Amino acid sequence: MVDVVRTAGAPTPGAGEIFQILRDGTARTKAELAAITGLARSTVSTRVDALLAAELVAPAGEAASTGGRPPARIAFNPRAGVILAIDLGATHATVAVADLAGHLLATRTRTQDIAEGPEVVLDAVIAEGLSLLESADGGADRLVGIGIGVPGPVEHETGRPTNPPIMPGWDRFDIPGHVQRLCDVPVLVDNDVNILALGEQALSWPAVDDLVFVKVSTGIGSGIISGGALQRGAQGSAGDMGHVQVPYSRDSPRPPEDERDLEAVASGTAIAAELRAQGIDAAGSTEVVELVRAGNAAAIAATRQAGREVGEVLATVVNLLNPSIIVIGGSISRAGEHLLAGVREVVYRRSIPLATQHLGIVQSRAGSTAGVLGAAIMVTQLVLSPAAVEARTARG
């Protein structure tokens, strides 16, 4: 089994640095790497040899000759290992096998009730993952890590959910400990909105360092990438937009004494309740989306108003964090442009010009696989870090 991050020994110093340059997928010659880094050609050679031995890079054909034997090019080898990525929802689980570039090699979704509790759910999805790995990649011997997204707050350092409202039996459960008894590789766990933020960034905004992903669905949450890094905060609860208090909005028909949090006024659940109060049959998010798509005027108005409420909180996010891109996702965002229109209306009016002149507010482009993609990216950030790569090159 390939153990990228825990191999001790004498690494090849600087191999990690060369590797980070090659991670963009471009094939380069040693001379090109020497030019980029300013390092001596001999130093580059030693490091590249260590990376070749560790299989993290591979020969990638020859460059055009400038006379004489054409120089060999090398490139990142994303098949040096595989990752198991798992996205747990309330009623479904998506399991994927990804390569080290975060590309999904195989994906499977199964019905899985999160309320069955951690042992049952984790044993089932890991078994599913190992079966998928067998068919996609011939087995678990090249597995380097497992990334898991769950629908609730997580203390990222320990991988334990903390008071997750829709995950009965999971509070403080040691997810990595349990999973590692089945598969002894690094296991990383995070809130689903955080892995969705990573997935959105990887898929559509790889050059953006400041991105906020907002999920508007049955509940409301966000994943914050700032300064190039996912921000989890001191206890892992960063990005909890749904519980921001919204005391009063002048656009809102609600009286000022009705003080509630954002989730209570702008989630799919809240929109459905608003519609029911108007005599319209809407049990939850699913019906809201259907009504909007069918052109129901009340549903469209309520969705746009929900967008304005989300926009009120996002205007504060913009002043505080000055992101380049806000991505709106979740089921309600898929009901058309109405949610986004409400968000844009308020954010551009309320935030300071310096923070909004280059700000994009866009709909999520990622499909149902954004979660597993983000879970895979989370693992690559650990196992392909400069330190991990230096440790791995020590095996050569």
Place this chain on the structure above:
Amino acid sequence: MVDVVRTAGAPTPGAGEIFQILRDGTARTKAELAAITGLARSTVSTRVDALLAAELVAPAGEAASTGGRPPARIAFNPRAGVILAIDLGATHATVAVADLAGHLLATRTRTQDIAEGPEVVLDAVIAEGLSLLESADGGADRLVGIGIGVPGPVEHETGRPTNPPIMPGWDRFDIPGHVQRLCDVPVLVDNDVNILALGEQALSWPAVDDLVFVKVSTGIGSGIISGGALQRGAQGSAGDMGHVQVPYSRDSPRPPEDERDLEAVASGTAIAAELRAQGIDAAGSTEVVELVRAGNAAAIAATRQAGREVGEVLATVVNLLNPSIIVIGGSISRAGEHLLAGVREVVYRRSIPLATQHLGIVQSRAGSTAGVLGAAIMVTQLVLSPAAVEARTARG
């Protein structure tokens, strides 16, 4: 002149890594460094020798002998260079000389009107700095960088202020370019609240990765440290709490249609206006602080209410960023516990328990030198980064 960051050549790979361990100031033997890093003793030796040659570390006496010749210990040498740190306010400038550990060796404050414009102000404070350097350290030949804090938003990458409201003539002015014509070293510029956040962290909370510093003074601003890094956002305007819209607070006597930003309801200027509306003579922040200290009931009530307003926005900050520590500074915070009491009252009531159970809300402990301290820290983060240290060891 020592040029830490721009020296090209063949560095000693990994010297930067060894150096980061020694930056805590503890003296260690090569054997201890080998044990900490897991590196071979010979590798540690090569790297330490390079650091010794670059003067970044120095011999620090001998460890207890375990028989035979006692092993030599080495430690970080903060005197390998000096930093010029400048904190520009509206009417005063503080100039300091700091060592590479961020310790202030000499400090001087002068009357300096920011409205005199960038050339006049910068020429004056750099001259002051060079004179201070001469008396504190014998001259500018060991200067490795200059850090400057200014009272307005800055595009950190270019060091240019962007629409600074109280800095006439400074908009888009190339501060590093101008200063480098006088002193050819790296010049870093940032908003004063950002350098205050760095100063507070260095002084009182070195182990805290998630800290928000709020300045409540004539205006209101904040510096956000999240995930261990100062967050500046895409255009450098992150932390702009003062312009967060506060449409309505149920604790506030203001009617809901009176929609304004936080600065307009909770700054020293706003409190003074509120008091004047009550027939009390208060021109600005200074008088507010005097009245509160003298026990004026209306001033105390207005200050506490300002704290609640700041608390409303901070409750959102807590949900979004989950900090461990919120530090309240600025002149109004020095009027006693009243501002803080208002902040605490709202934040602990409004934020989610997971985010507040380990949250401290404290008064700034740093005095008038926190700004120059933070400016010095900002420079050390650049010139003592692993990459910069590796470049510097290439000179050996």
